[in-house]
Amino acid sequence: MLGFVTMPKLSILVVEDDPLARKIMESHLGGHSVEFAPDKRTALEALAARSHDLCFIDLKLGKNDDCSGLELIPVAASKGSYSVVMSGHDSEPYIDKAYELGCNDFYAKGNEADNIGRVLDRFQRKRDQLETGRLFAEEFVTDDAATRASVLEALRYAVSDLPILLLGPSGTGKTSLAQIIHERSGRDGQFVAINCAAQSEDLLEVELFGCRKGAFTGANSDRKGKLLLADKGTLFLDEVGSMSLKMQSKLLKAIEEKSFYPVGSEKPETAAFRVVTATLEDVQSLIKAGKMRFDFFQRIHGLAVTLKPLAQRKCDIFPLIGFFTRGGKRLSFTTEAKAEILRHDWPGNIRELRRFIDLLVAGNEGRVSFETIAGLLKSMRVEEGAGSFVTDEQFRFALGQGLDEAVDRFIDTIIKRALAKNEGHKTKTLADLKISTRLLYSSLKRFREDAKPEATS
Amino acid sequence: MTAAGKELASLIHDMNSKCGSLRTAITLLRTAPPEERQELLGLMKQQARSIAEDIAAFEASAASR
Structure with a gap:
């Protein structure tokens, strides 16, 4: 059977009175869900009862019929179906009439093999354009070309089983993107998320694999993982990235065999799930340091997608502010206020911006001044530092990887950021951070950073 | 357009459609599995009969005018 099975399965209505023509359409639309209507009445019933992605409509439906197929075009259009007129009538008046009534496409019968393929391609392109517009306006708000490309690349593989690894700092939208991938995967099951850094190893094992009643103290009932x-x-x-090697090994086996043992059970469970992972860490460094198994990495890394920090896509700040305030109180900003918002680096990325906007909206009206913005940013910095020099994320990292690793990571992140701010100049970085050359170079060696050659010594 | 003209236009349209379907069905015959080939041949015979009936009906209508 011929078919266009490389594109998603579509719901198609074919209105055609000729049995041979219906058979031909069935052959050329293999792989899709196709419904047939031999006359206008049946077609109207089908259009009323169900929604269809496309409607192929023959104009003349039966002997002595006066192109009643034309009446179906506005009905299909009102249901949001992409209507395609196929006719032996390929004269201009009929074509004009069909388009006037709202049809999206028209072809003369006789060359179905080529025509149907082209129609489906055009439909898919149009749908992709509409989808993309909606996606970046409502689901993953970004105007940044590189971020859009990354998101679209990830979504190209949404319907496949390919494991996807999302990379990027905290608060850049990795969880949101994972959810969008799942929603577009066509999978019947749930989206199940777990933060691997938030649990001790024992708890993580129970969370992932489940347990049997009595497996350990406190296991009062069977629990699904x-x-x-x-x-x-x-x-x-x-x-x-914070998962222990032991857990990586267990999970690798479960991913490969689609079978695993809940804690305390001798009976295996089976589950077919698609894996999406995320980390803010440099995965290659983890592998090199022996913190991530290479076989585990290969298993979770069919495609790697990197999301940039908000500081590198400041064009997204005001679209995001518009998105966060949609349907609620809207604020306007003085030119100086806007400049101050853009000047800030947003180290907490979108999560930080969201919190900032929530606070701003709750406490302000009308036109927002530079002073308000600067004051709120300062108070947020003080608040985050109050009582703790360490963020929750850093604390979890230390729990998972050990304090030495966490300190190295902290040092490397500060140095990398200072180098970026100083455009790679090491001398200025040493002075700004008040550190030794030895510390700088040991950090650079860890990250294999290629700093710019010094302009002056 | 006269009644005869409309009848002729209708015949031409139907011939175009039905012959077009026959042409396309022939290309499918090459690759169709046996059961489907049987089905296609049956529908093609039906179509050929329908074409003959349409032409006969047109001739009869033209002769009666």
Whole structure:
């Protein structure tokens, strides 16, 4: 059977009175869900009862019929179907009339093999354009070309089983993107997320694999793990870089065999889930340091997608502010206020911006001044530092990887950021941070950073 | 357009459609599995009969005018 099975399965209505022509359409639309209507009455019933992605409509439906197919065009259009007129009538008046009534496409019968393929391509292109516009206006708000390209690249593989690894700093939208991938995957199961850094190793094992009643003190009942809950769905492992080698090994086996043992059980469970993972860490460094198994990495890394920090896509700040305030109180900003918002680096990325906007909207009206913005940013910095020099994320990292690793990571992040601010000049970086050359170079060696050659010594 | 003209236009349209379907069906015959080939041949015979009936009906109508 011929078919266009490389595109998603479409719901198609074919209105055609000729049995041979219906058979031909059936052959050329293999792989899609196709419904046939031999006359206008049946077609109207089908259009009323169900929605269809496309409607192929023959103009003349039966002997002595006066092109009653034309009447179906506005009905299909009102239901949001992409209507395609196929006719032996390919004279201009009929074509004009069909388009006037709202049809999206028209072809003369006789060359179905080529025509149907082209129609489906045009439909898919149009749908992709509409989808993309809606996606970046409502689901993953970004005007940044590189970020859009990354998101679209990830979504190209949404309907496949390919494991996807999302990289980028905290608060850049990795979880949102994972959810969007799942929603577009066509999978029947749930989206099940777990933060691997938020649990101790023992708890993580129970969370992932489940447990049997009595397996350990406190296991008062059987418990389903995330792997089972994600059956036929998507398992999202956030902060996968913090997972221990032992857990990586167990999970690798479960991913490969689609079978695992809950803690304390001798009976295996099976689950077919798609894996999406995320980390803010440099994965190659983790592998090199022996913190991530290479075989585990290969298993979770069919495609890697990197999301840039908000500081590198400041064009997204005001679209995001518009999105966060949609339907609620809207603020306007003085020119100086806007400049101050753009000047800030937003180290907490979109999460930080969201919190900032929530606070701003709650406490302000009308036109927002530079002073208000500067004051709020300062108070947020003081608040985040109050009582703790360490963020929750850093604390979890230290718990997972050990304090030495966490300190190295902290040092490397500060140095990298200072070098970026100083455009790679090491001398200025040493002076700004008041550190030794030895510390700088040991950090650079860890990250294999290629700093710019010094302009002056 | 006269009644005869409309009848002729209708015949031409139907011939175009039905012959077009026959042409396309022939290309499918080459690759169709046996059961489907049987089905296609049956529908093609039906179509050929329908074409003959349409032409006969047109001739009869033209002769009666």
